[in-house]
Amino acid sequence: MAVKTILQAINEALDQSMEKDDSVVVYGEDVGFEGGVFRTTAGLQKKYGEGRVFDTPIAEAAIVGSAIGMAVNGLKPVVELQFSGFSLPGYNQVVTHAARFRNRSRGKYNLPMVVRMPYGGGVRALEHHSESLETLYAHIPGLKLVIPSTPYDAKGLMMAAINDPDPVIFMEPKRIYRAFKQDIPEEPYEVEIGKARIVKEGKDVTIIAWGALVREVEKAMKQVTDIDAEIIDLRTIAPMDTETIVNSIKKTGRVLIVHEAYKSFGPAAEIISRINEEAFYYLEAAPKRLTGFDVTIPLPKGEHHFIIDPKQIAYELKKLMAEKA
Amino acid sequence: MLFEEFDPLKGEMLQILDKNGNIVNDKLVPKIKKETLMKMYKTMVLGRIADVKAVQFQRQGRMLTYAPNHGQEAAQLGSIAAMDDDDWLVLAFRELNAMLYKGVTLEQSYLYWYGNEMGSKYDENVKVLPINVPIGSQINHAAGIAYASKLKGTKEVTIAYIGDGGTSHGEFHEGMSFAAAYDLPMIVVIQNNQWAISTPRKKAIKSKTLAQKAIGYGIPGIQVDGNDPLAMYLAVEKARERASKGEGPTLIEAVTYRMGPHTTSDNPKLYREDKEVDEWAKKDPLIRFKKYLIDKKYWSNKKDEELQEASKKEVLEAFKKVEKTGLVDLEDIFKYTYEKLTPNLKKQLNAYKEYLNEEGAK
Numbered sequence: 001m002a003v004k005t006i007l008q009a010i011n012e013a014l015d016q017s018m019e020k021d022d023s024v025v026v027y028g029e030d031v032g033f034e035g036g037v038f039r040t041t042a043g044l045q046k047k048y049g050e051g052r053v054f055d056t057p058i059a060e061a062a063i064v065g066s067a068i069g070m071a072v073n074g075l076k077p078v079v080e081l082q083f084s085g086f087s088l089p090g091y092n093q094v095v096t097h098a099a100r101f102r103n104r105s106r107g108k109y110n111l112p113m114v115v116r117m118p119y120g121g122g123v124r125a126l127e128h129h130s131e132s133l134e135t136l137y138a139h140i141p142g143l144k145l146v147i148p149s150t151p152y153d154a155k156g157l158m159m160a161a162i163n164d165p166d167p168v169i170f171m172e173p174k175r176i177y178r179a180f181k182q183d184i185p186e187e188p189y190e191v192e193i194g195k196a197r198i199v200k201e202g203k204d205v206t207i208i209a210w211g212a213l214v215r216e217v218e219k220a221m222k223q224v225t226d227i228d229a230e231i232i233d234l235r236t237i238a239p240m241d242t243e244t245i246v247n248s249i250k251k252t253g254r255v256l257i258v259h260e261a262y263k264s265f266g267p268a269a270e271i272i273s274r275i276n277e278e279a280f281y282y283l284e285a286a287p288k289r290l291t292g293f294d295v296t297i298p299l300p301k302g303e304h305h306f307i308i309d310p311k312q313i314a315y316e317l318k319k320l321m322a323e324k325a
Numbered sequence: 326m327l328f329e330e331f332d333p334l335k336g337e338m339l340q341i342l343d344k345n346g347n348i349v350n351d352k353l354v355p356k357i358k359k360e361t362l363m364k365m366y367k368t369m370v371l372g373r374i375a376d377v378k379a380v381q382f383q384r385q386g387r388m389l390t391y392a393p394n395h396g397q398e399a400a401q402l403g404s405i406a407a408m409d410d411d412d413w414l415v416l417a418f419r420e421l422n423a424m425l426y427k428g429v430t431l432e433q434s435y436l437y438w439y440g441n442e443m444g445s446k447y448d449e450n451v452k453v454l455p456i457n458v459p460i461g462s463q464i465n466h467a468a469g470i471a472y473a474s475k476l477k478g479t480k481e482v483t484i485a486y487i488g489d490g491g492t493s494h495g496e497f498h499e500g501m502s503f504a505a506a507y508d509l510p511m512i513v514v515i516q517n518n519q520w521a522i523s524t525p526r527k528k529a530i531k532s533k534t535l536a537q538k539a540i541g542y543g544i545p546g547i548q549v550d551g552n553d554p555l556a557m558y559l560a561v562e563k564a565r566e567r568a569s570k571g572e573g574p575t576l577i578e579a580v581t582y583r584m585g586p587h588t589t590s591d592n593p594k595l596y597r598e599d600k601e602v603d604e605w606a607k608k609d610p611l612i613r614f615k616k617y618l619i620d621k622k623y624w625s626n627k628k629d630e631e632l633q634e635a636s637k638k639e640v641l642e643a644f645k646k647v648e649k650t651g652l653v654d655l656e657d658i659f660k661y662t663y664e665k666l667t668p669n670l671k672k673q674l675n676a677y678k679e680y681l682n683e684e685g686a687k
Contacts, residue, residue: 025476051476057506062465062499069469072454073413074477077469092496096459097466103661104455106446110664141662165664194667239667 013158028080060090085128099142118174156191173211220313253284328545333536346616393585399610400579403557461494490521508573518583551579
């Protein structure tokens with residue numbers, strides 16, 4: 001075991017995957033020599049050479065599009081898009097090709113590739129550096145969308161993503177890249193994609209979150225010690241672990257979903273639909289969502305209004321518990 | 326060097342076989358095996374008939390939307406014939422002849438245009454990517470394939486096709502920059518057929534040639550008579566040599582013409598003059614290639630008649646088989662989304678099956 005941050009855990013997952021499998025390549029803007037703007041890929045070029053770890057032109061369509069070609073031709077590319085807000089020039093490749101190659105070719109070609117992107121607000125950044133665009137990726141058939149919230153999951157999910165035979169979008173909660181450490185196994189391991197994690201069992205209410213907001217939920221629970229909440233870290237947004245969610249709702253009858261992505265048509269809307277479809281009669285109160293507003297995420301001086309904090313979570317939770325059928 | 330001799334900025338265009346089938350550049354005639362020449366020609370005849378027939382089938386309501394190749398056969402066959410068996414072919418969508426040459430069957434190709442994804446499941450050893458509809462985006466796939474070839478140290482070279490309209494797309498630029506930056510073993514053939522649906526090439530693109538776009542990427546570019554199979558062969562042969570030596574990609578502009586509509590859904594008479602089409606009809610690649618082969622004593626009119634008949638039969642038989650394929654199975658539209666059906670997809674599939682069981686098939 002070794003104590004690691006999320007950032008170090010991802011770095012270790014890339015390192016161990018590259019060590020074990022020559023077909024794994026890592027690239028993107030400033031990924032090689034500098035080791036990425038967040039240093040997630042630090043040290044890899046030195047260890048594995050410029051052929052397998054390299055800097056690209058500022059060209060997201062080429063980064064994603066070339067990964068498709070590499071995956072067709074026997075490699076396992078892990079590419080970095082510097083911020084999720086800049087993933088959109090590559091979105092055409094993700095949606096029109098990466099998500100469809102297996103289906104389009106009726107299984108002749110499948111694409112073992114990972115598209116990494118740091119995401120989310122709360123880091124006092126410039127425009128386009130704070131987006132939470134889960135909805136755009138989770139909506140597309142053929143894609144998997146994974147978001148870790150702990151160093152343990154970050155390493156295990158990344159290793160699973162690299163070995164997955166289908167394209168995985170890997171969003172990294174940059175706000176907590178270095179926020180805390182966890183003792184994680186030094187040897188390689190995988191965390192199954194498509195399975196949520198029950199952070200804490202409880203009987204009064206279910207709270208669903210992922211990424212940086214899992215910690216905010218945990219902090220909130222310290223302010224409402226009289227509520228026994230079951231906390232679910234979704235970990236994989238698509239394909240979603242509906243079973244874990246539904247089982248929990250059947251037990252608690254109440255649900256609060258917390259995410260930073262915009263509210264309308266967002267992940268919470270989908271989660272609530274699934275709860276309605278499969279656990280409607282178990283509900284004791286209307287499902288609640290605490291999410292980003294439907295406004296462009298503000299620049300730093302206005303961001304505090306947008307970012308969800310523990311106090312707000314606790315407030316919504318108390319309101320939800322007070323509701324009676 | 327060929328690419329220095331034919332400078333696109335000086336308006337020079339490589340031609341070896343003129344429109345009448347006469348050799349105009351004796352020194353440059355590439356050495357092509359008889360067997361290869363005949364495979365090129367036979368594919369050209371099959372491709373032409375398959376193409377004309379596909380449009381007919383569409384007019385009869387038996388085929389869906391189809392993108393005709395008529396007139397562009399030499400641009401494709403001259404180029405693909407200069408590649409090795411082990412090389413990769415990356416398509417736009419108007420490359421029927423190149424596909425046939427590279428081992429995609431006519432039946433598969435028809436099946437695709439007939440509206441069935443199974444038409445893109447080429448045989449296992451066929452190194453061809455499926456037809457790529459979003460314009461320009463395939464250049465990045467080609468760059469990725471070529472990167473993998475280079476990293477693995479194989480001898481594969483990737484050839485990708487794009488139209489004149491496609492060169493306006495940002496992804497063309499990104500793919501070319503990427504391929505050039507790492508000296509990737511890749512060849513890009515622009516089939517400049519003069520028209521992007523109804524927009525003429527001159528209206529949409531300011532540069533005098535498309536080949537000169539190569540200069541910005543720091544790689545060679547050459548303009549070639551795209552209706553001349555020998556010139557196309559030579560240009561690609563030289564480009565392939567460069568690629569094999571690790572010298573990087575080459576951009577080849579094949580100057581050709583789309584004799585038919587963009588697809589069966591548009592009517593070119595609305596946006597272009599018959600006179601222009603008639604002029605290009607005189608430059609038909611099939612006429613000049615046949616004459617060249619007959620002059621070489623590789624071919625005869627009698628053999629040609631037999632080939633025409635046999636090809637027509639092959640085309641009709643392939644389409645007959647395709648027409649018998651019917652509708653796609655329900656499971657098939659689900660099961661290639663991921664390696665395994667997700668719980669959610671299983672639920673959707675089962676709910677729909679329940680409906681079918683209770684209310685009868687659609």
